[in-house]
Amino acid sequence: MDFALNDEQKMTIDTVRRFIKEELKPLEDEVEDSGQLDPAKARAVFAKAAALGLYALNIPADLGGGGLSTVDRILCEEQFGHTSDILIRRAFGNVYEPLLVCKGGQVERWLAPTVRGERTCSIAITEAGAGSDAQGIKTHAKKTDAGWVLNGSKHFISDGEWSDFFLVSAKTGEKAISMFMVDKSLPGVTVGKDQKMMGLRGTPHVELFFDNVALEPLALLGDEGQGFKLAMGALNVVRLAQVGARAVGKASHVLELMTEYAGERKQFGSRIGDFQMVQQMLADSVIEINAARLMVLHAAWMIDAGLDARDWIAMVKVQAAETLGRVVDRGVQIFGGMGFCKELPIERYYRDARVYRIFDGTSEIHRTVIAKSALRRGAALFDLHR
Numbered sequence: 535m536d537f538a539l540n541d542e543q544k545m546t547i548d549t550v551r552r553f554i555k556e557e558l559k560p561l562e563d564e565v566e567d568s569g570q571l572d573p574a575k576a577r578a579v580f581a582k583a584a585a586l587g588l589y590a591l592n593i594p595a596d597l598g599g600g601g602l603s604t605v606d607r608i609l610c611e612e613q614f615g616h617t618s619d620i621l622i623r624r625a626f627g628n629v630y631e632p633l634l635v636c637k638g639g640q641v642e643r644w645l646a647p648t649v650r651g652e653r654t655c656s657i658a659i660t661e662a663g664a665g666s667d668a669q670g671i672k673t674h675a676k677k678t679d680a681g682w683v684l685n686g687s688k689h690f691i692s693d694g695e696w697s698d699f700f701l702v703s704a705k706t707g708e709k710a711i712s713m714f715m716v717d718k719s720l721p722g723v724t725v726g727k728d729q730k731m732m733g734l735r736g737t738p739h740v741e742l743f744f745d746n747v748a749l750e751p752l753a754l755l756g757d758e759g760q761g762f763k764l765a766m767g768a769l770n771v772v773r774l775a776q777v778g779a780r781a782v783g784k785a786s787h788v789l790e791l792m793t794e795y796a797g798e799r800k801q802f803g804s805r806i807g808d809f810q811m812v813q814q815m816l817a818d819s820v821i822e823i824n825a826a827r828l829m830v831l832h833a834a835w836m837i838d839a840g841l842d843a844r845d846w847i848a849m850v851k852v853q854a855a856e857t858l859g860r861v862v863d864r865g866v867q868i869f870g871g872m873g874f875c876k877e878l879p880i881e882r883y884y885r886d887a888r889v890y891r892i893f894d895g896t897s898e899i900h901r902t903v904i905a906k907s908a909l910r911r912g913a914a915l916f917d918l919h920r
C-alpha cells in the first residue's frame with residue numbers, strides 16, 4: 535500500500551493551492567459581504583483557471599477535461615474545500631458526472647460546452663414535497679409525437695440562476711423516472727426566487743418551474759426510465775468529491791487557523807494552546823480529519839480500481855460532514871468571542887459547514903444505507919480481509 539504522493543500529484547496540489555490563495559481567497563470577503571460574485575470577476579477567475587488547465591479536472595481528457603484519476607481529482611477537491619462554494623464553481627467548474635451519459639448530438643449540445651466552460655449546468659432533483667425521498671417527485675414528462683412535455687417544479691437548486699441548463703428528474707411512468715437536459719431559455723421554464731440560506735453566501739439556491747415545457751427527444755439523458763438510476767450512480771462520485779473531500783479540506787483549513795490562534799493567544803499569562811482542554815480540541819480535530827481523509831482516499835482508490843464504492847461513499851458522507859461540523863464548532867470555541875464575531879471568517883465556516891450533513895443525502899439517510907448494507911453484507915462491509 536503506497537500512501538506517498540508522486541511528483542506530479544504534488545505539483546498539481548501546489549498549483550491548485552497557490553491559485554486559491556492568490557486568486558480566490560482575496561475575493562471571499564467581497565462575496566460574503568455582497569452575497570454575490572461580480573460576473574466580471576467570475577469570468578476572470580474562470581479564464582485564469584482554464585488557462586492553467588484547472589477547469590473540469592474530473593472529465594476525461596478526450597472530452598476536453600483534465601483527465602485526472604479519481605484519487606488525483608480528490609486531492610484537488612480537498613484543496614477546493616479551502617475556499618467558498620461559488621468561487622470553486624466559477625474557477626474549477628461543476629461539470630457533473632451524469633453528463634458523461636450524453637451521447638450522439640447531446641455531446642456537442644450539452645456536455646462539450648459545459649466542459650469548455652461555455653455553459654453551466656445545475657442538478658435539479660429535489661422538490662418541496664420530495665427531498666430525501668427523491669423518487670417521490672411530482673414533476674413529470676409526457677411523451678408526445680415531437681418529444682416530451684415537462685410539468686412540475688423543483689427547489690433548492692444550487693447555482694440555478696447562473697446555469698444555462700438543468701439536469702431534471704421527472705416521472706415518465708407510474709414508477710419510471712427519467713432525466714432530461716432542460717435549457718433555461720425554453721418557453722415555460724421559470725427561475726423562481728432565490729431561497730436564502732444560512733451559509734454558502736454567493737451561491738443562489740432557486741426554485742424552478744416547468745409549465746408545459748416542450749422538450750425534443752434529444753433532451754432525454756440515457757434510456758427512458760433509466761436515466762435516474764444512471765444519474766444517481768454518477769452522483770456518488772460527486773458526493774465523494776464535493777462533500778467528502780471538500781469537507782476534509784474545509785476542516786483542515788479551520789484547524790490550521792485554530793492551531794495558529796492557540797499558539798498565539800495568551801490568557802492567564804500562557805498561550806491558550808498550553809491548556810489541556812484546548813489541546814484536546816486540537817488533538818481530536820487532527821485525529822478525526824486524518825481518519826476522514828483516509829476514508830475519502832480509500833473510496834477514491836476503490837473507484838479507480840473498478841470496485842463498487844457506494845457503501846464507502848455513504849460512510850464518507852457521514853464521517854467527513856460530521857467531522858467538519860465538530861471541527862468548526864471547536865474552531866468557534868478556541869477563538870472565543872472572535873469565533874462568533876464577523877470580523878473573522880470562523881463564524882462563516884461554522885455556518886457554511888452545517889449543510890454538509892444535509893445536502894446530497896442527509897446523515898440519517900446515509901446511515902440507513904450503511905446499516906442496511908451491513909445487515910446484508912455482514913463483515914464484508916467493515917473487515918477489509920473478508
Ligand SMILES: Cc1cc2nc3c(=O)[nH]c(=O)nc-3n(C[C@H](O)[C@H](O)[C@H](O)COP(=O)(O)OP(=O)(O)OC[C@H]3O[C@@H](n4cnc5c(N)ncnc54)[C@H](O)[C@@H]3O)c2cc1C
Binds near residue numbers: 731
Ligand atoms: C444549500 C442546499 C443546496 C442544495 N442543492 C441542491 C441541488 O443543487 N439540487 C437538488 O436537487 N437538491 C439540492 N438540495 C436539496 C438537498 O439535497 C435536500 O435538502 C436533502 O436531500 C434533504 O431533503 P429535504 O430538505 O427535503 O429534507 P427531508 O427529506 O424532508 O428530511 C427532513 C429530516 O427527516 C429525516 N428523514 C427523512 N427521511 C428519513 C428516513 N427514511 N429515515 C430517517 N430520517 C429521515 C432527514 O434526515 C432530515 O433530518 C440542496 C439543499 C440545500 C440546503
